[in-house]
Amino acid sequence: xxxxxxxxxxxxxxxxxxxxxxxxxxxxxxxxxxxxxxxxxxxxxxxxxxxxxxxxxxxxxxxxxxxxxxxxxxxxxxxxxxxxxxxxxxxxxxxxxxxxxxxxxxxxxxxxxxxxxxxxxxxxxxxxxxxxxxxxxxxxxxxxxxxxxxxxxxxxxxxxxxxxxxxxxxxxxxxxxxxxxxxxxxxxxxxxxxxxxxxxxxxxxxxxxxxxxxxxxxxxxxxxxxxxxxxxxxxxxxxxxxxxxxxxxxxxxxxxxxxxxxxxxxxxxxxxxxxxxxxxxxxxxxxxxxxxxxxxxxxxxxxxxxxxxxxxxxxxxxxxxxxxxxxxxxxxxxxxxxxxxxxxxxxxxxxxxxxxxxxxxxxxxxxxxxxxxxxxxxxxxxxxxxxxxxxxxxxxxxxxxxxxxxxxxxxxxxxxxxxxxxxxxxxxxxxxxxxxxxxxxxxxxxxxxxxxxxxxxxxxxxxxxxxxxxxxxxxxxxx
Amino acid sequence: xxxxxxxxxxxxxxxxxxxxxxxxxxxxxxxxxxxxxxxxxxxxxxxxxxxxxxxxxxxxxxxxxxxxxxxxxxxxxxxxxxxxxxxxxxxxxxxxxxxxxxxxxxxxxxxxxxxxxxxxxxxxxxxxxxxxxxxxxxxxxxxxxxxx
Numbered sequence: 001x002x003x004x005x006x007x008x009x010x011x012x013x014x015x016x017x018x019x020x021x022x023x024x025x026x027x028x029x030x031x032x033x034x035x036x037x038x039x040x041x042x043x044x045x046x047x048x049x050x051x052x053x054x055x056x057x058x059x060x061x062x063x064x065x066x067x068x069x070x071x072x073x074x075x076x077x078x079x080x081x082x083x084x085x086x087x088x089x090x091x092x093x094x095x096x097x098x099x100x101x102x103x104x105x106x107x108x109x110x111x112x113x114x115x116x117x118x119x120x121x122x123x124x125x126x127x128x129x130x131x132x133x134x135x136x137x138x139x140x141x142x143x144x145x146x147x148x149x150x151x152x153x154x155x156x157x158x159x160x161x162x163x164x165x166x167x168x169x170x171x172x173x174x175x176x177x178x179x180x181x182x183x184x185x186x187x188x189x190x191x192x193x194x195x196x197x198x199x200x201x202x203x204x205x206x207x208x209x210x211x212x213x214x215x216x217x218x219x220x221x222x223x224x225x226x227x228x229x230x231x232x233x234x235x236x237x238x239x240x241x242x243x244x245x246x247x248x249x250x251x252x253x254x255x256x257x258x259x260x261x262x263x264x265x266x267x268x269x270x271x272x273x274x275x276x277x278x279x280x281x282x283x284x285x286x287x288x289x290x291x292x293x294x295x296x297x298x299x300x301x302x303x304x305x306x307x308x309x310x311x312x313x314x315x316x317x318x319x320x321x322x323x324x325x326x327x328x329x330x331x332x333x334x335x336x337x338x339x340x341x342x343x344x345x346x347x348x349x350x351x352x353x354x355x356x357x358x359x360x361x362x363x364x365x366x367x368x369x370x371x372x373x374x375x376x377x378x379x380x381x382x383x384x385x386x387x388x389x390x391x392x393x394x395x396x397x398x399x400x401x402x403x404x405x406x407x408x409x410x411x412x413x414x415x416x417x418x419x420x421x422x423x424x425x426x427x428x429x430x431x432x433x434x435x436x437x438x439x440x441x442x443x444x445x446x447x448x449x450x451x452x453x454x455x456x457x458x459x460x461x462x463x464x465x466x467x468x469x470x471x472x473x474x475x476x477x478x479x
Numbered sequence: 480x481x482x483x484x485x486x487x488x489x490x491x492x493x494x495x496x497x498x499x500x501x502x503x504x505x506x507x508x509x510x511x512x513x514x515x516x517x518x519x520x521x522x523x524x525x526x527x528x529x530x531x532x533x534x535x536x537x538x539x540x541x542x543x544x545x546x547x548x549x550x551x552x553x554x555x556x557x558x559x560x561x562x563x564x565x566x567x568x569x570x571x572x573x574x575x576x577x578x579x580x581x582x583x584x585x586x587x588x589x590x591x592x593x594x595x596x597x598x599x600x601x602x603x604x605x606x607x608x609x610x611x612x613x614x615x616x617x618x619x620x621x622x623x624x625x626x627x
Contacts, residue, residue, distance in 0.1 A: 063489040069517075115521055134521065135571060138578045145521075146579050153522040168517070 078375030085367025107155020114148025126433030236305030295382030492593030
């Protein structure tokens with residue numbers, strides 16, 4: 001029977017960061033036997049920082065990624081705050097970092113929705129790949145494309161004003177920040193805020209209407225029950241910068257709650273599987289089979305009790321109404337949740353820009369030196385954990401980083417399998433549109449695997465269909 | 480005139496684009512605006528729209544030594560899909576600039592020959608550095624003569 005099996009490889013997966021490969025094993029009737037997402041995750045940066053002085057960490061760890069460097073910058077800075085004994089940084093420092101973080105969330109969510117997700121929802125999953133891309137969106141929906149670009153640019157300008165540079169900034173340092181927000185910088189950002197808020201509201205409406213109007217199709221698409229994890233504020237509010245860990249089950253019951261960041265390892269473990277380079281995190285009390293969970297915008301809206309900005313809270317209530325207040329386990333609902341967070345981030349940005357603390361001059365505090373610390377932040381793609389041990393000579397001797405995409409490893413594999421079963425299984429011929437369904441499910445998680453060089457003349461998209469004995473049946477480049 | 484260098488300096492010669500930008504900045508060329516980025520993204524279409532001419536500078540493992548300069552034209556067809564998602568090509572940037580902002584800056588790709596793309600090596604290889612300096616000389620002279 002083995003020789004009648006067929007293995008299909010989608011490599012690399014387009015429009016996700018880095019290098020991903022999907023393999024689907026089909027039997028003689030084209031029924032899906034196995035579907036997996038293989039991610040070539042490079043964990044070398046944990047070794048890279050060993051031996052380096054701790055104060056370099058917030059700058060060094062960003063260099064792996066050009067997409068979400070601010071999240072690594074801030075998670076490392078939060079850990080290093082504790083290393084230098086800064087239990088509580090100054091209001092100016094915290095608000096500068098929050099502004100930087102909301103800028104990052106805003107630009108990242110806008111980029112994902114308008115650039116990566118919109119081609120699928122505007123043209124359809126089966127549309128011609130020649131038009132199902134950002135250039136196609138620009139041609140047919142120029143106003144929307146311009147909004148996406150300008151929102152991304154606005155978020156980048158916030159990052160530049162708070163971190164010093166748009167990519168790989170230096171604004172957060174152990175114990176605080178190295179600059180405040182100049183009046184000129186503030187006013188430049190304020191001049192655009194009304195327009196950005198309007199566009200954010202519009203983006204929520206697009207995502208909401210798309211999801212509710214296509215609910216019958218989207219609800220089962222790559223969907224499954226799962227646990228959900230994020231940090232939340234002490235009062236249960238959505239919290240992206242600094243909170244306590246909460247995990248819930250598919251029904252919304254709490255698995256653990258209000259767990260200190262420093263104790264994450266007592267609650268979360270990582271499993272290794274022989275077919276993947278990337279680890280599979282799970283909740284210890286449930287074990288690897290039952291304990292895997294999702295992170296990111298969808299789980300954050302599931303775990304939080306409310307959102308502390310009025311328009312996003314109103315949008316959250318509409319979102320929750322779809323599932324009668326219960327956790328939403330629809331993979332495609334990530335997009336709607338992401339846009340609610342986009343609106344929340346813009347509301348927070350607007351609030352912060354009116355706060356005079358941003359022009360304060362108390363930037364750094366220090367206290368009693370520690371040797372071990374954990375910094376956790378909600379990155380655009382989900383929970384990001386940085387854990388460091390620093391010796392008496394100020395050198396980092398151990399680092400463990402669990403990135404959002406690693407948390408989502410099991411769920412993304414589950415989504416791939418579900419979609420393969422739903423849309424490929426038993427079909428006489430596998431079309432490009434069918435393969436794109438797999439990518440649509442992966443893209444909902446907005447995975448970021450930006451660990452590869454991008455120099456010109458490198459890899460195109462390759463699809464291979466191989467017999468189980470390794471014989472190449474078909475090979476094609478897309479598009 | 481905008482020179483937009485892109486690449487990851489933490490991966491040896493992948494950082495040739497940002498390196499040539501740094502080199503050109505040292506020369507204080509009147510009218511030259513520079514941007515150094517990790518990779519090309521949609522917002523660079525807006526940056527390009529503000530200029531009459533743009534040079535995209537990147538490393539290239541296969542181009543001729545020490546570098547090549549080619550015109551970049553907006554293409555109606557989708558360029559070959561890259562393996563990273565948010566990454567766009569110079570052709571796509573130019574296309575978006577024309578479609579969305581109705582601007583068509585003269586556009587060029589400066590491809591500088593690179594040799595090693597190892598992760599977490601922050602210096603250029605000596606041969607790549609030599610190529611980059613030659614490219615900077617060439618571009619500086621072209622700009623001074625108004626030939627781009």
